[in-house]
Amino acid sequence: MTKEHVKCLIIGSGPAGYTAAIYTGRANIMPVLYEGIQPGGQLTITTEVENFPGYPEGVTGPVLMDDLKKQAERFGAQIRSGIITKTDLSKAPYLFTIDDEKEITADTVIISTGATAKYLGLEDEKKYAGMGVSACATCDGFFYRKKVVAVVGGGDTACEEAIYLAGLASKVYLVVRKPFLRASKIMQERVMKHPNITVLFEHNAVGLFGENGVEGMHVVKRMGAADEERYDIAIDGFFLAIGHQPNSSIFKPWVKTDETGYIITEGSTPRTGIPGVFAAGDVADPLYRQAVTAAGSGCKAAIEAERYLSEQGLL
Ligand code: NDP
Numbered sequence: 001m002t003k004e005h006v007k008c009l010i011i012g013s014g015p016a017g018y019t020a021a022i023y024t025g026r027a028n029i030m031p032v033l034y035e036g037i038q039p040g041g042q043l044t045i046t047t048e049v050e051n052f053p054g055y056p057e058g059v060t061g062p063v064l065m066d067d068l069k070k071q072a073e074r075f076g077a078q079i080r081s082g083i084i085t086k087t088d089l090s091k092a093p094y095l096f097t098i099d100d101e102k103e104i105t106a107d108t109v110i111i112s113t114g115a116t117a118k119y120l121g122l123e124d125e126k127k128y129a130g131m132g133v134s135a136c137a138t139c140d141g142f143f144y145r146k147k148v149v150a151v152v153g154g155g156d157t158a159c160e161e162a163i164y165l166a167g168l169a170s171k172v173y174l175v176v177r178k179p180f181l182r183a184s185k186i187m188q189e190r191v192m193k194h195p196n197i198t199v200l201f202e203h204n205a206v207g208l209f210g211e212n213g214v215e216g217m218h219v220v221k222r223m224g225a226a227d228e229e230r231y232d233i234a235i236d237g238f239f240l241a242i243g244h245q246p247n248s249s250i251f252k253p254w255v256k257t258d259e260t261g262y263i264i265t266e267g268s269t270p271r272t273g274i275p276g277v278f279a280a281g282d283v284a285d286p287l288y289r290q291a292v293t294a295a296g297s298g299c300k301a302a303i304e305a306e307r308y309l310s311e312q313g314l315l
Helices: 015-026 041-045 061-074 123-127 137-144 156-166 185-193 291-311
Strands: 002-011 032-034 078-080 084-088 094-098 102-111 115-117 148-152 171-175 197-200 203-209 216-221 229-234 237-240 244-246 277-279
Touching (some): 002 015, 002 094, 002 291, 015 032, 015 102, 041 061, 137 148, 137 156, 137 237, 156 171, 156 185, 185 197
Parallel strands (some): 002 102, 032 078, 148 171, 148 237, 171 197
Antiparallel strands (some): 084 094, 115 244, 203 216
16 A cells, blocks of 8 residues: 655635635645545535636536646646545554555645535436426525426525525525424424415425426325325426434544534634644534635645644644
């Protein structure tokens, strides 16, 4: 197995990872970034990004990520394809296995592996990906002004997304599989009172249809019960809000996570509690999950890494 030592290893290639690479690259730390399973991260599966500062006309997700990558490479970051298959954070320098065939030790580590939106697992979600199916209302809601959309889920995220979309769309169906919402009381009240939102309790979305993109969904009311009903509802957009899964499992034996798996950092810093190991972006952010907040936390992690290396006399 080949071996290598680096001052800073960045794991993940979303806005957090690339921003950390830009900052550590400019600080002459010569970071090495591994792209992971989905190079470019979640933004590569969205279409237009209109809320990332600096792009007055908007930018597509893939172009934005490519720009960030080029900017990081300009400052000497080495961007490599590969997946971390094993970690050992028990002592510094920290040890990683890449693709089961190479070992890297690192003085500092920036974990920016992101989170993955959960989907229902319907074939139609794949069929209409980017053509009416989305897992991010803040990213894609704008395209549904004056249209009809459905949001699946009954938690705080689903309620928040339904309310956000209700400000743009003419009608929002909230598809909830149970006879009640799991969201906080205040969110429940807002949803129930909103004139543009219709809550479909005890409903499951089981399929989508449409010629050129989503035109409707197949739903089942009281699925599996004797009085089960199946019918179709016309919609233009289908939003999933059934939770996110942070990509933290490989670090779990070493870093603290909450019950969902989000890495817990110290206060508003990216420090994980392990000296020189930082977490940035969605893997440590159950609340905001925006490209710009991820980029901001990647910047913080890079500054922390630089300070740590300097304090340890490793620069
Ligand atoms: P939650 O896990 O709280 O809720 C997920 C929702 O999706 C539940 O209603 C669940 O249904 C439903 N669901 C899950 N799987 C399926 C499925 N296969 N089919 C249909 N429905 C499904 O996730 P959230 O993302 O909403 O929230 C995560 C955490 O973040 C929570 O602690 C939440 O309070 C917090 N949060 C806080 C916010 C705030 O304070 N402003 C904003 C957003 C999130 P069921 O109830 O039947 O299990």
